[in-house]
Amino acid sequence: MQKFANPVVFLKLANAVLPWVWVLTALLFAIGLYGALVSTPPDAVQGEAMRIMYIHVPAAWMGLFVYVLMAGFSAVALVYRHPLADAAAKTAAPLGAMFCFLALATGSIWGKPMWGTWWVWDARLTSMFVLMLLYMGYVAVWNAIDDPHLAAKIARIIALVGVINIPIVKFSVDWWNTLHQPASVFTMKGSKIDPSMLWALLVMALAYTFLFLALHLVSMRSEIAARKLRQLRSNEIGAR
Amino acid sequence: MDWAAHNAGYVLAAYGLSCVGLVAIALFIILQDRKNAKALRQQKD
Numbered sequence: 415m416q417k418f419a420n421p422v423v424f425l426k427l428a429n430a431v432l433p434w435v436w437v438l439t440a441l442l443f444a445i446g447l448y449g450a451l452v453s454t455p456p457d458a459v460q461g462e463a464m465r466i467m468y469i470h471v472p473a474a475w476m477g478l479f480v481y482v483l484m485a486g487f488s489a490v491a492l493v494y495r496h497p498l499a500d501a502a503a504k505t506a507a508p509l510g511a512m513f514c515f516l517a518l519a520t521g522s523i524w525g526k527p528m529w530g531t532w533w534v535w536d537a538r539l540t541s542m543f544v545l546m547l548l549y550m551g552y553v554a555v556w557n558a559i560d561d562p563h564l565a566a567k568i569a570r571i572i573a574l575v576g577v578i579n580i581p582i583v584k585f586s587v588d589w590w591n592t593l594h595q596p597a598s599v600f601t602m603k604g605s606k607i608d609p610s611m612l613w614a615l616l617v618m619a620l621a622y623t624f625l626f627l628a629l630h631l632v633s634m635r636s637e638i639a640a641r642k643l644r645q646l647r648s649n650e651i652g653a654r
Numbered sequence: 655m656d657w658a659a660h661n662a663g664y665v666l667a668a669y670g671l672s673c674v675g676l677v678a679i680a681l682f683i684i685l686q687d688r689k690n691a692k693a694l695r696q697q698k699d
Binding site: 461509526642 | 661669672676683684687690691693694698
């Protein structure tokens with residue numbers, strides 16, 4: 415693992431796998447969208463509006479997954495002081511924020527025809543909104559503080575403290591009475607979704623995961639270049 | 655299929671918004687990567 419944490423090795427590996435990750439992403443989106451919009455049947459109760467599930471659920475899963483990943487990278491950065499772990503957490507945050515925003519927005523659009531309202535302050539929606547605020551706070555810290563070492567320290571703490579919100583989001587539908595439905599894919603009794611619909615949902619979830627992987631690799635490459643550039647410029651100023 | 659009777663507007667809005675959001679962040683990241691790579695090359699030269 416330490417070997418891949420070397421920026422030179424990481425860049426070599428990232429550049430080699432990136433084209434394949436992009437191809438797989440495109441392929442998964444093509445299959446997933448065909449399933450979501452064409453081949454899967456409409457829901458018996460919700461009709462065609464249920465098709466929003468195929469983009470809402472993967473976005474919500476990714477919003478949670480990316481935050482856990484970000485907290486993991488922050489923990490590694492805190493323990494091992496490895497700058498690449500900080501870069502990985504920093505570059506994951508805007509992507510997680512976008513997934514979280516899309517989960518909230520598509521959920522709201524789905525809520526209007528199904529619940530008769532765009533928004534309610536129930537436990538699931540509110541905890542997801544808090545997750546969005548955590549992402550925004552994390553991104554703001556990196557952008558607002560000029561000293562990258564201080565920004566990294568504060569950002570790590572935000573990421574690690576905020577991870578407490580993840581089980582709250584996940585179990586909010588079990589702990590409180592919510593307008594949002596309880597879990598229906600990963601339950602103790604197996605999935606409650608019919609296999610004719612489930613496959614498209616899982617393919618879309620994989621497509622979102624690969625899109626994240628591709629964009630995260632590009633973003634990390636960009637961050638490494640930006641750090642090298644800062645270093646070269648400060649060396650140049652120091653040499654004058 | 656009678657899309658109008660099946661909340662097609664909501665479905666299109668949700669897919670449209672997701673598409674715009676994901677394409678926007680992808681473009682932002684890719685352009686930022688190119689900008690940083692170009693600046694680094696110029697600095698090294």
